[in-house]
Amino acid sequence: MPCGKSCREGSRQKRERLAGVVGSVAMRAERHIIIVGAGIAGLTAALTLDRIGVGVTLLEQASALSEVGAGLQLSPNASRILIEQDIGQSFRTAAFYPDSIRVLSTRSGGEVANLPLGAAFAARYGAPYLVIHRADLQASLVAAVTARGSIDLRLGITVTSVEQTDSGVTVRLASGETFSGDALIGADGVRSYVRTEVLGGAAPRYSGRLAYRATIPIEHTPEPLRSVTCVWMAPRAHLVHYPVKSGREFNLVAVAESEWQSEGWSTPVARADVLKALAPDTDEVWPEIPRGLLATPTNWTKWALCAVDPRFTWTKGRITLVGDAAHAMLPFAAQGAAMAIEDAEVLAASLKRERDVATALKAYEAARKPRVTAVVDLAAANGRIYHLGSVAAFARDAALRYLPPLFALNRQDWVYAWRSS
Ligand SMILES: Cc1cc2nc3c(=O)[nH]c(=O)nc-3n(C[C@H](O)[C@H](O)[C@H](O)COP(=O)(O)OP(=O)(O)OC[C@H]3O[C@@H](n4cnc5c(N)ncnc54)[C@H](O)[C@@H]3O)c2cc1C
Missing domain, CATH: 3.50.50.60 (FAD/NAD(P)-binding domain)
Structure with a gap:
């Protein structure tokens, strides 16, 4: 042989x-x-x-x-393992530690929930929540x-x-x-x-949804968004953004429904097509801030979401x-x-x-x-909740506004506080 x-x-x-x-x-x-x-x-x-x-x-x-893919959020259940494996200075330098996760609704135009991260969060779980390319x-x-x-x-x-x-x-x-x-x-x-x-x-299995991804220089974004992770919920679509590259760049992931399918991380897509996909035939209008963010990148790529x-x-x-x-x-x-x-x-x-x-x-x-x-x-459940429209979205936003932040955190404990037995 x-x-x-x-x-x-x-x-x-x-x-x-x-x-x-x-x-x-x-x-x-x-x-x-x-x-x-x-x-x-x-x-x-x-x-x-x-x-x-x-x-x-x-x-x-x-x-x-x-350089394939884009940003990743790493919660403490995963960051703890990487820290214990001692993956080094370059990891610590490239990571960014957001102050909070903000959940916003295009229906109401504003924040409906806010999960503080930072020192108290890291102490609770024994490791930080971080974002990294x-x-x-x-x-x-x-x-x-x-x-x-x-x-x-x-x-x-x-x-x-x-x-x-x-x-x-x-x-x-x-x-x-x-x-x-x-x-x-x-x-x-x-x-x-x-x-x-x-x-x-x-x-x-193709999920019927596409992720559009792009990164832009952090200077092209509104200052209050530069230290947080945000999720904008819209009918049949959503947008997530957060800083990467130690806070020098800004990562955008927009998800919308589509029949398109292809392999690979980075099929280029025109900005006009992204804007068209995210403004589906509904009366809902994206507020000015996310509209501005979506209109900024010239390097959008698309990725068929499969499971x-x-x-x-x-x-x-x-x-x-x-x-x-x-x-x-x-x-x-x-x-x-x-x-x-x-x-x-x-x-x-x-x-x-x-x-x-x-x-x-x-x-x-x-x-x-x-x-x-x-x-x-x-x-899968989060996807359904993010993409609700009309009356259901109104009820969702009202419920999220009413819940105390600690309730949201307690609900995430089984994910973030995990330890291998
Ligand atoms: C839009 C989007 C956003 C995401 N955001 C997050 C997030 O915020 N947080 C999070 O935790 N996860 C997130 N994920 C998921 C995360 O990216 C994946 O779960 C993760 O990258 C999977 O890693 P993997 O090593 O299993 O697979 P991959 O990263 O796909 O690696 C597989 C490797 O195997 C190699 N390979 C394939 N076939 C062969 C072969 N026959 N022989 C040799 N080598 C081969 C490939 O070249 C590749 O290097 C996101 C995913 C997407 C699409």
Whole structure:
């Protein structure tokens, strides 16, 4: 069998013998795992597995990890894990810590709820609520992976063949090169090859909604919006905005209903089309501030929002899934990346507790499924609430205005205060 320098041979004995020759830390580990995909899920899993002494080979199809995606909000259930994995100064510098989350309604033109963040919030949950550009988070994770010196990160490798036996898993490339390990983790995103082709899971479902994303210089935004996260609710649409890049840039995500579908993070779209999509045939008018924000960017891109029903079986023997590959969800609870980060922590805890790899992967899935399913349902419910129109929107706004901020916070506790058991 033709084998590159990196080749991992099937049996553990052979790997251990080779370890003496090659001298790689990863090769010396008692258990070795292959992760497919170096997005947020794959990179975080590489760090948590490395921390417990599991050898990791991380295979990514992109030949360079470029600036894709846009802003991410990270709540304390996820930021705590990243801080504990010590992902470093670049992460702390790139993050921005908003003062509050403001919920506004286009129907009433103003704020209907306000959730203070900041010191008291961080103390309550033991970690901060932060916002960061996806590319900055990915770069910080890559830097941490590289700094560990023990994780074998390979770029430009598209996995298209996986074989599983009783003793291990082998990835075979078209070139003939192989990578073998005790297990394989599919962290290859919403259109996962591992889920659909290896595990026989379903293709993602299009939600009928599009996300339009753009970033603009912070100076082009009204001063009071520069330190907060805002959600504007409108009939059949909504707009979310917050600062990224340590507060130097401003991230806009607008969601509207559409039949358009395509793959990829960043299909360019004309500003006129965004404005048309967000002003659907209703009497509702967007207030001046969000209208001004929507009219500013010249770099809008669109992204078809797809979801994967998490209720299917993620694990077969020595193969399982993490992140969007297992449970891509609508972004309306801002928890997709957060759930990927939690997955990584639970997977490592399960492999630390349980020697047998297949048993550990099953236990990981059992531990994650109820929580992930509840978060998927929360995101879908938020989408319905944000997009209400006419009388229902009026009732929603009145109810939100009436509720004390502590009530809103208490309702989020099960998401933000999570700890792996
Ligand atoms: C509009 C929008 C807003 C969002 N906002 C938030 C938010 O505020 N907070 C939050 O927590 N989440 C948010 N999310 C969700 C978040 O972006 C995703 O959940 C997260 O990025 C998923 O990470 P992942 O690593 O699972 O998948 P991905 O980021 O898709 O990474 C998968 C990786 O696998 C690689 N790959 C794919 N196939 C192969 C193959 N065959 N071989 C090798 N490599 C392969 C890809 O190149 C990619 O690098 C948002 C999503 C959207 C669309």
